[in-house]
Amino acid sequence: MRDLLFLAHRVPFPPDRGDKIRSFHVLRHLARDWRIHLCAFADSAGDRDPSPVFRDLLASCRIVPREKAMPLAALQAVAMRKPVSLTAFASPAMARAVAEVRGGGVTAAYIFSGQMAQYHGPEPTVMDMVDVDSAKFAALADAAAAPKAMMLAREARLLGAFEREVAAGVAATLFVSEAEAALFREGGGRGRIAAVENGIDAGFYDxxxxxxxxxxxxxxxxxxxxxxxxxxxxxxxxxxxxxxxxxxxxxxxxxxxxxxxxxxxxxxxxxxxxxxxxxxxxxxxxxxxxxxxxxxxxxxxxxxxxxxxxxxxxxxxxxxxxxxxxxxxxxxxxxxxxxxxxxxxxxxxxxxxxxxxxxxxxxxxxxxxxxxxxxxxxxxxxxxx
Missing domain, CATH: 3.40.50.2000 (Glycogen Phosphorylase B;)
Structure with missing residues (x-):
């Protein structure tokens, strides 16, 4: 089996909210044919020690607490002229964890969510954007009053540029629906862009x-x-x-x-x-x-x-x-x-x-x-x- 680096902005377990449902099922699906090396952020203390049922899917697991306060992330975003979506997930500890996995050798990478694209490396990579996040911020900006509208518009503009840059440099960029993929293409997204829709465990939801x-x-x-x-x-x-x-x-x-x-x-x-x-x-x-x-x-x-x-x-x-x-x-x-x-x-x-x-x-x-x-x-x- 080949080795795959799997990056996620949240530990993909338990699959009890929208993004974790998708990331868990994707990871479990890939684990049939790949040795999965997970690097993910923990939102809570419980995330730091996931269930053995989940760990059994993994060849290795590195979980980093996400502790940066949003006001600090916003200040860093302004100083660095970056979107807050990126600075909020910028972490030296995560960068070290990713480097450790790469040091052991990987064939490919799967990056789940645009926030994690900043850890993109030289290996062939599938980038799962899920949604066009920049479009979400643009819609929020349209509905907000100043000065919040200006902040949201800034986020939409900078994040959109980053999304397009990432898509141009990876092997494939995925979205959760053809409507989202089409929206990204219309906004200037280039490269191999595809829709991989969410599924559901119909045996559980019965x-x-x-x-x-x-x-x-x-x-x-x-x-x-x-x-x-x-x-x-x-x-x-x-x-x-x-x-x-x-x-x-x-x-x-x-x-x-x-x-x-x-x-x-x-x-x-x-x-x-x-x-x-x-x-x-x-x-x-x-x-x-x-x-x-x-x-x-x-x-x-x-x-x-x-x-x-x-x-x-x-x-x-x-x-x-x-x-x-x-x-x-x-x-x-x-x-x-x-x-x-x-x-x-x-x-x-x-x-x-x-x-x-x-x-x-x-x-x-x-x-x-x-x-x-x-x-x-x-x-x-x-x-x-």
């Missing part, structure tokens, strides 16, 4: 695996990391602007916000009509209880795992156009155009069938991880040869 669930009134469920700004904005907007319309016809309907680390703005929503769970042992229990799952994101990039998970659990889903973009749902979910349309489609789901077997069938047909990652095998075969 309503039959949960069994009977606690009965209750109409429950509208949102799942996600609740200190992530687009998720926070989405649930606040939904609770304040859309839920009241739904409760006029379904006064017993409640909105459950399911996910770890809810911000104060999210916690303040809790009340008679809104449940804020914080971290839960198993989101499938809440998905199984849902009369309808929602993804009302105003800003979304790539493929939303929360939508795939709800589809796999055979739940009715109502999503914004941004959240649905990139998902080949084949009409098995409802896509809403505005607040009124969102409320109307949720009411229709509450009044309609209790399940959505067509959505699960679509997931089984299109989003198996092995099928989604097959293009990656071809790319790595090309660069290794």
């Amino acid at each position: 309503p039959q695996a949960i069994g009977a669930v606690e009965p209750g009134g109409p429950l509208i469920v949102f799942t996600g990391q609740m200190d992530y700004r687009p998720n926070v904005d989405a649930v606040v907007h939904f609770a304040q602007r859309i839920l009241p319309h739904i409760r006029r016809t379904h006064p017993d309907a409640r909105f459950a916000i399911v996910g770890r680390a809810p911000t104060p703005a999210v916690r303040r929503l809790a009340g008679e009509a809104v449940i804020v769970t914080g971290e839960v042992p198993d989101t499938r229990v809440w998905l199984a209880r849902a009369a309808v799952c929602v993804a009302p994101l105003m800003l979304a990039r790539g493929i939303q795992n929360k939508v795939l998970e709800a589809m796999a659990m055979a739940r009715p889903v109502v999503a914004s156009a941004a959240a649905a973009e990139g998902i080949g749902h084949g009409g098995t979910i409802a896509v809403a155009s505005d607040d009124g349309d969102f409320a109307a489609k949720i009411i229709a789901a509450l009044d309609g069938p209790t399940g959505n077997p067509a959505a699960r069938a679509r997931v089984l047909e299109r989003y198996d991880w092995a099928a989604r990652l097959a293009p990656l095998d071809r790319i790595l075969q090309d660069i290794a040869s």
Whole structure:
């Protein structure tokens, strides 16, 4: 077997949030044919000693605590004329860890997320950008007021230039959807650019695996990391602007916000009509209880795992156009155009069938991880040869 350096901005385990789900499944897939040498940042003390189940996939593992404060990263970014996205992840300890792996010899590298591209080396490299992060900052800048808009626009401009520079110097650059790949090409991205879509573990996200669930009134469920700004904005907007319309016809309907680390703005929503769970042992229990799952994101990039998970659990889903973009749902979910349309489609789901077997069938047909990652095998075969 050949040796592969795998760089990630977070330890890819446990696969319990969007980026870690993708990085874990990619790493596990690559471990069939490569000896994987992982260099990754730890967000918490628990990340520093991952489970033996995960370590068994690896030939070696170097985990570096990420301790740099954001104010320091911002000052460094200004002084060095770099994006904060890079200075926040610039670490002498990580540079040493990467150098150690390279010193032992590697055939190729897989870099997960643009923040880690600053550790790019001479070996043939696959760069998994996942999303066009610079476009996300540009969209945030358009929606912000000065002076924050200026800071975000700066980040978008500098990060975009860096993304294009990286893509021109690696063997292949990957995005999570063809829409993201096309956006990058339109923005001047060059080189071998391909889409490798996210998949889902449909055996895990299976309503039959949960069994009977606690009965209750109409429950509208949102799942996600609740200190992530687009998720926070989405649930606040939904609770304040859309839920009241739904409760006029379904006064017993409640909105459950399911996910770890809810911000104060999210916690303040809790009340008679809104449940804020914080971290839960198993989101499938809440998905199984849902009369309808929602993804009302105003800003979304790539493929939303929360939508795939709800589809796999055979739940009715109502999503914004941004959240649905990139998902080949084949009409098995409802896509809403505005607040009124969102409320109307949720009411229709509450009044309609209790399940959505067509959505699960679509997931089984299109989003198996092995099928989604097959293009990656071809790319790595090309660069290794």
